[in-house]
Amino acid sequence: MSKKMPETPLLDQLESGPWPSFVTGLKRLATDEGKPYADYMKSLLGQLELSYETRKGYWKGGTVGVFGYGAGVIPRFSEVADKHPESSEFHTLRIMPAPGFFYDTKTLRDLCDIWAEHGSGLIALHGQSGDIMMQGCRTEQVQQAWDKINAMGFDMGGAGAGVRTAASCIGPARCEQACFDTLKAHRTVINDFTDDIHRPSLPYKMKFKFSGCANDCANATQRADVAVIGTWRDDMQVNQDEVKAKVAQLGRKEFINQVIRMCPSQALALNDDDSLDIDNKSCVRCMHCINVCTKALKPGKDRGIAILVGGKRTLKIGDLMGSVLVPFMKMDSDEDYERLLELAHNMLDFFAENALEHERTGEMIERIGVVNYLEGIGLELDVNMIAQPRTNSYVRTDGWDEEARKWNDRKTNAAE
Amino acid sequence: MSKKMPETPLLDQLESGPWPSFVTGLKRLATDEGKPYADYMKSLLGQLELSYETRKGYWKGGTVGVFGYGAGVIPRFSEVADKHPESSEFHTLRIMPAPGFFYDTKTLRDLCDIWAEHGSGLIALHGQSGDIMMQGCRTEQVQQAWDKINAMGFDMGGAGAGVRTAASCIGPARCEQACFDTLKAHRTVINDFTDDIHRPSLPYKMKFKFSGCANDCANATQRADVAVIGTWRDDMQVNQDEVKAKVAQLGRKEFINQVIRMCPSQALALNDDDSLDIDNKSCVRCMHCINVCTKALKPGKDRGIAILVGGKRTLKIGDLMGSVLVPFMKMDSDEDYERLLELAHNMLDFFAENALEHERTGEMIERIGVVNYLEGIGLELDVNMIAQPRTNSYVRTDGWDEEARKWNDRKTNAAE
Amino acid sequence: MSELRRPIESGVPDSTQFMHPTLVKNYGQWAWHDRPRPGVLRHVAESGETMYTIKAGTQRQMDVYTIRKLADIADEFCDGYVRFTIRSAVEFMTPVEANVQPLIDRLEAEGFPVGGTGNSVGFISHTQGWLHCDIPGTDASGVVKALMDQLVDEFKHEEMPNRVKITTSCCQINCGGQGDIAINVQHTKPPVINHELVAGVCERPAVIARCPVAAIRPALVNGKPSLEVDEKKCVCCGACYPPCPPMQINDPVNSKIAIWVGGKHSSTRSKPMFHKLVAAGIPNNAPRWPEAAEIVRNILGAYKADARAWERMGEWIERIGWPRFFELTGLPFTKYHVDNWRGGRANLNTSAHLHF
Amino acid sequence: MSELRRPIESGVPDSTQFMHPTLVKNYGQWAWHDRPRPGVLRHVAESGETMYTIKAGTQRQMDVYTIRKLADIADEFCDGYVRFTIRSAVEFMTPVEANVQPLIDRLEAEGFPVGGTGNSVGFISHTQGWLHCDIPGTDASGVVKALMDQLVDEFKHEEMPNRVKITTSCCQINCGGQGDIAINVQHTKPPVINHELVAGVCERPAVIARCPVAAIRPALVNGKPSLEVDEKKCVCCGACYPPCPPMQINDPVNSKIAIWVGGKHSSTRSKPMFHKLVAAGIPNNAPRWPEAAEIVRNILGAYKADARAWERMGEWIERIGWPRFFELTGLPFTKYHVDNWRGGRANLNTSAHLHF
Ligand code: SRM
Ligand code: SRM
Ligand code: SRM
Ligand code: SRM
Numbered sequence A, B: 001m002s003k004k005m006p007e008t009p010l011l012d013q014l015e016s017g018p019w020p021s022f023v024t025g026l027k028r029l030a031t032d033e034g035k036p037y038a039d040y041m042k043s044l045l046g047q048l049e050l051s052y053e054t055r056k057g058y059w060k061g062g063t064v065g066v067f068g069y070g071a072g073v074i075p076r077f078s079e080v081a082d083k084h085p086e087s088s089e090f091h092t093l094r095i096m097p098a099p100g101f102f103y104d105t106k107t108l109r110d111l112c113d114i115w116a117e118h119g120s121g122l123i124a125l126h127g128q129s130g131d132i133m134m135q136g137c138r139t140e141q142v143q144q145a146w147d148k149i150n151a152m153g154f155d156m157g158g159a160g161a162g163v164r165t166a167a168s169c170i171g172p173a174r175c176e177q178a179c180f181d182t183l184k185a186h187r188t189v190i191n192d193f194t195d196d197i198h199r200p201s202l203p204y205k206m207k208f209k210f211s212g213c214a215n216d217c218a219n220a221t222q223r224a225d226v227a228v229i230g231t232w233r234d235d236m237q238v239n240q241d242e243v244k245a246k247v248a249q250l251g252r253k254e255f256i257n258q259v260i261r262m263c264p265s266q267a268l269a270l271n272d273d274d275s276l277d278i279d280n281k282s283c284v285r286c287m288h289c290i291n292v293c294t295k296a297l298k299p300g301k302d303r304g305i306a307i308l309v310g311g312k313r314t315l316k317i318g319d320l321m322g323s324v325l326v327p328f329m330k331m332d333s334d335e336d337y338e339r340l341l342e343l344a345h346n347m348l349d350f351f352a353e354n355a356l357e358h359e360r361t362g363e364m365i366e367r368i369g370v371v372n373y374l375e376g377i378g379l380e381l382d383v384n385m386i387a388q389p390r391t392n393s394y395v396r397t398d399g400w401d402e403e404a405r406k407w408n409d410r411k412t413n414a415a416e
Numbered sequence C, D: 001m002s003e004l005r006r007p008i009e010s011g012v013p014d015s016t017q018f019m020h021p022t023l024v025k026n027y028g029q030w031a032w033h034d035r036p037r038p039g040v041l042r043h044v045a046e047s048g049e050t051m052y053t054i055k056a057g058t059q060r061q062m063d064v065y066t067i068r069k070l071a072d073i074a075d076e077f078c079d080g081y082v083r084f085t086i087r088s089a090v091e092f093m094t095p096v097e098a099n100v101q102p103l104i105d106r107l108e109a110e111g112f113p114v115g116g117t118g119n120s121v122g123f124i125s126h127t128q129g130w131l132h133c134d135i136p137g138t139d140a141s142g143v144v145k146a147l148m149d150q151l152v153d154e155f156k157h158e159e160m161p162n163r164v165k166i167t168t169s170c171c172q173i174n175c176g177g178q179g180d181i182a183i184n185v186q187h188t189k190p191p192v193i194n195h196e197l198v199a200g201v202c203e204r205p206a207v208i209a210r211c212p213v214a215a216i217r218p219a220l221v222n223g224k225p226s227l228e229v230d231e232k233k234c235v236c237c238g239a240c241y242p243p244c245p246p247m248q249i250n251d252p253v254n255s256k257i258a259i260w261v262g263g264k265h266s267s268t269r270s271k272p273m274f275h276k277l278v279a280a281g282i283p284n285n286a287p288r289w290p291e292a293a294e295i296v297r298n299i300l301g302a303y304k305a306d307a308r309a310w311e312r313m314g315e316w317i318e319r320i321g322w323p324r325f326f327e328l329t330g331l332p333f334t335k336y337h338v339d340n341w342r343g344g345r346a347n348l349n350t351s352a353h354l355h356f
């Protein structure tokens, strides 16, 4: 005695066309008679059709969780449960995948099986923060579903005012540009913050992202409170024969246009013999020429990370980009990864103690000043932190000599 | 029975060295016994030496003027008149030179004679705003000196909260880059504002500057409330033979480095035959390539002006640069110059009515918003006004359709 | 009882167990890559070993059947391994060149378009919308599907000047992030307050604190404590709505779509850029949003025709200038484009650099 | 009585009357120019006529003898015409090539260094200082003379990468404007209030309104209305001093010199730039300011050695990066360099662009 399929004339219009249709997927589930999710999804389709008709959403929040954790389930209760009762609860479990979003097919199938049994059968791979989103679950099923997923070796992701699920680019697993092990860094950091992920008690959310180079395939700079980005300090690696081959392939004029002219720091010149003249001191490690000449150019060998802090989206003061706080850290040995972890803890602790409610790291820094933030987390000033020094004279500089001395001492010590 | 020369051991140290010494000049006047300014300048030297010793200034303001005008004299009364009585009054008359700072020698000599008779014999050519600064005059001499200067055909410059003395680059008088007649524009505008120069009653000062091209030799963008800068709309003029000659002279690599690579909008490419490929649509009229290749390249023929508004220095909110309000106006006929004048009046009137006390045009615009300012002076929106559209969503756009219609209507009208 | 089971706080699993052996073997030893054809990457390791990646589009919000189908394909061609990209595309990797074409054929046959590599239009970054979120002004899955249907050819071919990253966001919070093109909800009227509810559900100080322009004041309405909005100040951002659902900002007519261009996350060549508003007031026209799609296609067309190799959307516009962007796209330029938010002066043209 | 004479409100005179006939004749018809040698410009008109300009330095603050001497020279070589530049250099123009060398010789003999053209160090823009202004923290003429003595060779030769525009300002108001290098007063302590005077001379609301950080409050001192400064807030800008001389900001020890680099007025290549703070806490060491001069020479030396042809100071530093600038000059980098004024975030490095 299964429920009738709702009429979905509007949603039906999203079934045509060449792109895979989520509506077709939803209907497949809804019509999978006998499965626990079939009526659930019929009801969901009905509510969604209503949203399309009225152009309004009908979910509201609430409180749902699993034993032992304070976050990770996004509770959704329907405001139109009277009309669409079966889907009155449609919670999402955020589950953290392995860094780099790798799966074997057994794992995928197991997740599907769990979700076919306890959930709606609808899984998003992945959310914008990087979670597996097991979408659509009744309150009573949440714990059981979770127990099984957890038993598979997966853990819950972040939500609310805590550390959030991180993201990393594929990095050394398949990319020749990776200047550090993004996947290892991701795992090292996140797995040390599980408490802050699962029992959120920060002023607001905190996100980490890891990109292996300045191409920033993980969108770290703008979408993470702490962005870890690979870079190098020495000269880039060049194969001049491959350069010449590339010049020959594109033609001189076009090579100049696509490579020389596009270097943001005018660090490249073309020699008359079609080899490349690289001013590594001017190069800002932007990756462009390397991207164009994948065979001829490579990052240098003295690799590591830069850390940018404060990225986030729109709320309250408009979007913020992360800005450089640490221009370079080696990331070779386990100790290096431990140092990154320590720094991450300092950042979290300072944030926990000093941010106002609902204030992100970037907003806090904006409010207290980056210099105070640096002092707070025990980092030293570095010139790479700034795009340029101040352009206004509105500052009281009576501690100049003392500050100059500090810098000079540091330089002397570094030189020793 | 002339006054004794003061001891000036500190100032004396500024007499050595290859650069012309103002101290030597001051002493020359001070020791020009029998001249009305000799003792005056001895006293002045004494006060200045005191400043060098104590590292403090000793002038204060006051009120001194000429009949009929409310500004143009900068009054200076000494705070150490007890020690240096002769120079207790040391006022400056600001006199506006001809646009472009041109003189014949008779005029210069006549000015010297007047100043030897009525003043200190010290003249600055010129002040940073562009005035002839006849420096050092006793209150009782001010009017007489002024009468003679005025009779020569010169008028007083600005001071206080009024229109200020303008400046213009040499322009068409000797520069091949001039895209409009800077000297004529300067004269047209300023000579219509003499009332606002001489009887200041604005909220604060207002400066005009005129530069014939984007090289901005008059420092207009940053140092004028209204900066008038020459530019062109059509394609730049090229002599490809001269281009090739330049490539030959610099060498290919260096030509690419100095010209192609340095173009801010990547508008230049070097063809394989060493001729220049210019993308005039991308060119921002920055003048660089033209500066390098003075024989090969020239601004286009469809020339005119852009107007940038709001430049000023540090006070209150930090330095402001002017920003584009009018991207292009023809400046060929007398009517064109009249239109510029009319616009200048609108800007002044709006400023007079809407600025707060001690607020410059740039600060006012910052406060009320550039769109309101535009409406206030009756100018239309232009895309060249912005570096980029807004990056935040914090705006109420419910008038969108209406505004879009306005733009489309304008475009249709323009096309007709 | 399962209710009392303590979670295993294991964090993220080790990725190695899920990686194809060729990846594990050459981990960190990749030498270079190229793209034999759109949708296919070839990565060559120092060892000389080669890994082919075949990339395909998905609907992200996948039913278990779709996922199982992908697993079947991975079993058949990729030794049982598969990964997803940061934009929810699926990547099949195989060291066997002979697998490439059959894999492509199979994916296409199953309805997964192959492409999204290099200078193509990638999959649109996806948010939750009416399907799941509690504050959306529009749907996300629908917008993405409607647009990708129109852009699928650009996904399958590499004919754009550079990668095109499109994003959608179903409210102004912008979970979809910055994009070369962003299609976001933009509210155009202040919230309508449901005073009945305020007293019940809203923590008034919290919502007052959220407003970026201090437009919300406590007020007594019908003798009960409620809130009021200063409509002159309100910038219709919707920030008050999540903490206080009675601040009803969503409206079937007045919640519009706006289109933004030139956002860029990478530090490649230019520094990262925020996206810039180019069109607003676009009707939230479910189920296929034809007006929004039309503008997106228009912008993409101009970019494709005019930009140079390697120029991202924002870089192209910086070079040709905004005047020309509005000219080429025919989009109207209005006072709303002129930034009047804090620091908006930085977006004025403070130079004699002009485009004609 | 002259006191009653109404002024002739003539505005600025027509320049034509003061122009050499060759300029009048070829007005607006100039074709190109070059520089036969430092200090000399050759402008060639469409007509083929040529005008040589010989440029020389002056002390700006000139006694009548100096001016008459310049007039003598103009009479002898330039048909009685002469002009001054926007930076107070003097320009002698002649269409007669044979006049050029004798004119140079004469100028040098009379103590006017010939140079300042093209990629040289131009004359330093000059303000009033102790000689005339009512608020100066230092002298201007002295600073300029002391520096130009040291830079005269760079004035006479064209060996810099591009033009170098140096400015001085004797207080933070900055009448000297932006410069490739700016040598400006920087106060380091809040004003010391002379309470005796406040009551007498100060319009209290006006001065309170001038403070950029609202650090000034009305106060009763010894029973009389006066002002007080919140020393924690005060940024020592000196803006309160001109409207209220009792706010004594100038101090022989605590009014220091700061050096700024990379200002640029032109829109040539890059957009105009503000100058950036690089060194502060420099003693106001009249009469020759050796510490300031040393830093200026150091910076110029680094620029000369390292920048490329046509790069202005600010452009050079942008290319090589600020880390390298501080490295090459050996100047210390401190927290004061990090902008913390409104919108200061724009001066942070929001990218992965790094210099090593
Ligand atoms: C699910 C997801 C969108 C998606 O479909 O992928 C999402 C959905 C929501 N986001 Fe988000 N955000 C998601 C990634 C992001 C991102 C992207 C990222 O992480 O890279 C951002 C921009 C980066 C950032 O953190 O700023 C983002 C910025 C926000 C913000 C604005 C934060 C700000 O400081 O400006 C909010 C509002 C808030 O937290 O109060 C928000 C809030 C929300 C809430 C919780 C709305 C709310 O307040 O109730 C949404 C729940 C929807 C739901 O029902 O599942 N979401 N949100 C993404 C998380 C899935 C996952 O865990 O993988
Ligand atoms: C004389 C001169 C410097 C020089 O030696 O050349 C000068 C001297 C003074 N300037 Fe200036 N300014 C002079 C050009 C400038 C310039 C440069 C320009 O015009 O291109 C500027 C920067 C551009 C601008 O207008 O912003 C300039 C920005 C200021 C300011 C700051 C205005 C602001 O909005 O930030 C003040 C303060 C004020 O007006 O309250 C100021 C105030 C002063 C006062 C009146 C100081 C005062 O408040 O008592 C100085 C009188 C000195 C004196 O005793 O003669 N002066 N002043 C320049 C005028 C001479 C002339 O008429 O030719
Ligand atoms: C697979 C993926 C990483 C992952 O861990 O999932 C990835 C993989 C690669 N990226 Fe990426 N990027 C991926 C997301 C991104 C993102 C983020 C995003 O899409 O949301 C960015 C930043 C976007 C932005 O700036 O807004 C990104 C900016 C780049 C760039 C810089 C492009 C530029 O010029 O600005 C390159 C360099 C290039 O194009 O050669 C790059 C290059 C590459 C290379 C060529 C790196 C390599 O040598 O292997 C990879 C092949 C891409 C391809 O398909 O052609 N990847 N890449 C992501 C695929 C997303 C997708 O489904 O399309
Ligand atoms: C004479 C003068 C105009 C005047 O009416 O007085 C002038 C005259 C010329 N300037 Fe200038 N500029 C003059 C002040 C300026 C200023 C303002 C200033 O010095 O305060 C600037 C802007 C400074 C800034 O950006 O901060 C200025 C920025 C330029 C530029 C752009 C330089 C750049 O690359 O940024 C050029 C182009 C060039 O160098 O070829 C230029 C080029 C020229 C040319 C070559 C134009 C021409 O074709 O005749 C002139 C010869 C200059 C020479 O001596 O080599 N002139 N020029 C000014 C001489 C001042 C001096 O005594 O040195």
Ligand code: SF4
Pocket (backbone or CB within 6 Å): A169, A170, A171, A172, A175, A176, A177, A178, A179, A211, A212, A213, A214, A215, A216, A217, A218
């Ligand atoms: S961010 Fe760099 S290292 Fe990571 S996948 Fe992209 S190109 Fe490769």
Ligand code: SF4
Pocket (backbone or CB within 6 Å): A262, A263, A264, A265, A266, A267, A268, A278, A282, A283, A284, A285, A286, A287, A288, A289, A290, C269
């Ligand atoms: S990596 Fe970027 S900055 Fe460095 S040389 Fe290449 S293009 Fe230039």
Ligand code: SF4
Pocket (backbone or CB within 6 Å): B169, B170, B171, B172, B175, B176, B177, B178, B179, B211, B212, B213, B214, B215, B216, B217, B218
């Ligand atoms: S601003 Fe242009 S037109 Fe005027 S003098 Fe300078 S280069 Fe010539």
Ligand code: SF4
Pocket (backbone or CB within 6 Å): B262, B263, B264, B265, B266, B267, B268, B278, B282, B283, B284, B285, B286, B287, B288, B289, B290, D269
């Ligand atoms: S004028 Fe400037 S922007 Fe135009 S082509 Fe020449 S260098 Fe490029």
Ligand code: SF4
Pocket (backbone or CB within 6 Å): C127, C128, C129, C133, C134, C135, C136, C137, C169, C170, C171, C172, C173, C174, C175, C176
């Ligand atoms: S963009 Fe807004 S509506 Fe869409 S998922 Fe994010 S918070 Fe929800």
Ligand code: SF4
Pocket (backbone or CB within 6 Å): C190, C191, C210, C211, C212, C213, C214, C215, C216, C229, C233, C234, C235, C236, C237, C238, C239, C240, C241, C247, C249
């Ligand atoms: S919509 Fe935004 S601006 Fe308007 S009241 Fe709500 S929070 Fe304030």
Ligand code: SF4
Pocket (backbone or CB within 6 Å): D127, D128, D129, D133, D134, D135, D136, D137, D169, D170, D171, D172, D173, D174, D175, D176
């Ligand atoms: S900079 Fe200051 S002290 Fe010097 S002249 Fe200008 S106002 Fe006077």
Ligand code: SF4
Pocket (backbone or CB within 6 Å): D190, D191, D210, D211, D212, D213, D214, D215, D216, D229, D233, D234, D235, D236, D237, D238, D239, D240, D241, D247, D249
């Ligand atoms: S010095 Fe500046 S900041 Fe300090 S009290 Fe005076 S005006 Fe205010």
